Amino acid sequence: MKRLVHALWALPLAAQAASADVIASDPDSVLKVLRDQGLAATMETDDLGDPKIVSHLTGDSNTEFVVLFYGCTDNVDCSSIQFYVAYDMKDPVTALKMNQWNREWLFTKATLDDEGDPGLEMDVILADPGIDRKLFKTTVDIWQQSIDAFEDYIDW
Template identity: 40%
Template sequence: MKTKLLALLLVITSSAVPAAAQMVQARDPGSIVSILTGLDYPAELGSDGAGDPIITSKHDGSTFKILFYNCTNHKDCATVQFHSSYDLDETLSLDKINAWNKSQRFGRAYLDGEGDPIIQMDVDLDDGGMSKALFTDNLEYWTSVLDQFEEHIGYTE
């Protein structure tokens, strides 16, 4: 009986390891770079002004960043944030930004100190991360948000 129980535990624990290894985690920025490049997005891993990881990428010509948060010693991060900012010739009205935030569930927007729009979307990868499929879904949703936001603010390259 002990041999069967030990064999069953070995099968259960050995099958859990590959599933965990396939998770996308903020503590492993390379896992996010791998997803991006696998989907034909450029992905440049660097560090921000505080020393935390940052990934720079593009969608349809627009640059976006993936910022890492809740890091310990600039690694072992827990969450990420998709982030895009725009340097417009004309100042966008606060009413325009508020209209976006009122009508959209994902992708909160605000104006920076110069009146330029910024859009962000948080993704929680704490407690084991998320599957590649779910992260890809979040990425696809983010790029959809970018497209809609750029149309909303009248952004053209």
């Protein structure tokens, strides 16, 4: 896990601010990077009318996840996103198990619904001026690695 932290922060700060290619106020910029990473992704809207991207991991799991947009004004001009995936388990998962995940993993947060089904989320601030593609691609890589590890962790 420490390698993920070092990989994210190893990017020079000047490169992060050089060109803001990905910004929440332009949901298509997020969609484009997901597709460039080889993920199937489609733009939709959530129940409030805000943008929402539905995507799938590639490979054996083909896990579906969503990218939700937050801090939106009148369903546009959003300031952050949240990657989110949920699982419908046969047997409930304990809060103790989710807390253990949260103590050991950076960037992602494990949650439980009322039925004991786990979820995983990762918040990303993409307010003006946004971030460059390289850093956002690293963020997407961290999300994908976290899903793979989380699915092993919950015996999915």
